[in-house]
Amino acid sequence: MKAAIITIGDEILIGQIIDTNSGWVAQQLTLAGFEVEEMQSIGDNAQQIKDTLDDVFPRVDVILTTGGLGPTKDDITKKTLCDYFATTMVFDNTVLENIKELFPDRTINSLTHDQAYVPKDSIVIQNKVGTAPVTWFDYNGKVLVSMPGVPYEMKYVMENEILPRLQQRFEPEAYLKRVYIVKGYGESALALHIEEFENNLPEGFGLAYLPSLGIVKLRLFVRGEHRLKELKEQEKKLQALLGDAILAEKDIAIEKVLGLRLFEQGLTLGTAESCTGGNIAHLVTSIPGSSRYFKGTIVSYANEEKINLLNVSQESLERFGAVSEAVAMEMALGAQKALNVDSSISTTGIAGPDGGTEEKPVGTVWICTRLKDKYVAKKYQLGKFRDANIMRASNFAMLQLLDMFDQKN
């Protein structure tokens, strides 16, 4: 069962927004057993929309589109699909009722009112979190579903309405995969380490490498429920080869691995962040339930706060500078005390693009991690890009703390 995703919107093509819908929809479709053949992003342009559908339909069973359903002039998807499927627009009162229910306090203006016009020969699915209705077209045994482009609306509709219907309709073959988060190897070093394993994989099996900021995500996959036993055999071989280098046996973020480890052991965490500016806290607290182990953060961008809130010594700051082993160590200890936590992470570095010196160039980062009375302080030399440095320092910091858990056992 093959699927294509088409995201529609000039704002995507000019790079004003990053299309995150395609990736999310692809993930959901894959897990549901569909094979995503391709994704396309095209403009708010009727001819291009029609041409693309003509082009893509022969190759797939399902097309999911997002975008172009807003109330303003530049949104033309609904009208264009209406033309494409040779139907007309009709007013649907249940859509208007749905909109009124969503905004009980608001008067409905004319543009919002017109959101209730829908293509006649389509199944209209109520959008319970937004004003744009979702439409499902059956077409020569294939299906096209048009969804809104606003990510949280699309996600709600996809999870609750579209995916269950698609699965029921097409009953796709299962996509079996195992993802391993592997630490301590670069991509090519890992490939060489498991070269023989990879060369001897049974027909139909695949192995893919995805390097990502200090780790490699390794994905072993095959299609078809009947191959589960074989998959399990291959899994065992891979686990034996990788041993402790496996940080997690599923595709979860490092912050989630860390969260699980903390939660299992009943330990609390706090951070003292300088160069990562709260990003570690943001990542850790993006995990639902993190309030059970995460107690807080002190972001000390200025020296003054390092002294007042984290009890970093004036002497260390003057003698070694803010980006130093001594200050990183004092920050981690200070966070442990001020936040009253079992484990702590501190970061201090030069994220860039300015602020580097010959001795401490942009990308120099000191990270200290503490687990009860043990600590590790390490220097990392990262790159030139501020965003990448913040992300990498955050990941390395969490990995450094995770390593301490492993050593403890």
Add this chain to the structure above:
Amino acid sequence: MKAAIITIGDEILIGQIIDTNSGWVAQQLTLAGFEVEEMQSIGDNAQQIKDTLDDVFPRVDVILTTGGLGPTKDDITKKTLCDYFATTMVFDNTVLENIKELFPDRTINSLTHDQAYVPKDSIVIQNKVGTAPVTWFDYNGKVLVSMPGVPYEMKYVMENEILPRLQQRFEPEAYLKRVYIVKGYGESALALHIEEFENNLPEGFGLAYLPSLGIVKLRLFVRGEHRLKELKEQEKKLQALLGDAILAEKDIAIEKVLGLRLFEQGLTLGTAESCTGGNIAHLVTSIPGSSRYFKGTIVSYANEEKINLLNVSQESLERFGAVSEAVAMEMALGAQKALNVDSSISTTGIAGPDGGTEEKPVGTVWICTRLKDKYVAKKYQLGKFRDANIMRASNFAMLQLLDMFDQKN
């Protein structure tokens, strides 16, 4: 001058990663005057790559691809392009030298060594930040450039090598645009407010609406340097219509608007974050130079830290609960004092998915902002999605503080 972007990688199609390359490349191409016709994401599949090139080449002048250049078996782009352009692979010693320079301390393993094989009939551009070389193919007056998929490598190569060459080669017509960040209007209310203006835009002009978490980004655009005078006339009309609702006259993030405002006025900022978990600090510090106005953050996930670090009263916590006007106010004041800053932001709420009650459902957020001795405390009722709630609360909090600056003037 038309361009297409093709990102290659199974990990995109199964949704394991979000393709952020396309959006960034599109933005750069658009600013350089190219018209991005389409973006496609396809698999690590030789036939699909060739078919897609056959399909896309007739429609555009330039194709930029990313991905599939890694050292492992699943990376086949280089070999496939070699076939497609009917050339052969040759060993390029300068590529190997570049790799050795990048990793002076590492021994080069066989897979990394093989990265130095390149297509014979192509221009090889050294990748100064990674091991995969960039190749430029000239083909019937058109151009295809194959770049690595690792975002920071691709960005470095694109900015420093590819874009300047493309501009020199094609001399594309300028894309003129103005983006306004508009606050205080929903998308359709804004469209109605400027309906007459939009209907009377000169031929060739376009107007696009992009709603985004509390603001609408409005883009006015036209192609061709000779239309600059007309654009300026339309700008004046739009500015007169929108007045104070314009938060910024270019497409910049709210955290950057806030940063500029603080910097101009020589004021400092600190935050006390509960439900946003450090995300506001993360956003604010993602801006280069933010250390000049941002002093720090206290993320107080637990009540204990609200009391110890922010001086929130036990009484308020017991009487009103952590998610309350009183606690938000005490947190903002506490942050102002503890961090010794001119302005502060506090957030306390229920991000979800758990933790809601009938009285305070998931999505309830109190935000207090302080500017010297003035303050505003407001309750927001957000949605059910944790990630969206964290992002929206962060944006609303920064907008709330920005509103106080505007009122002051």
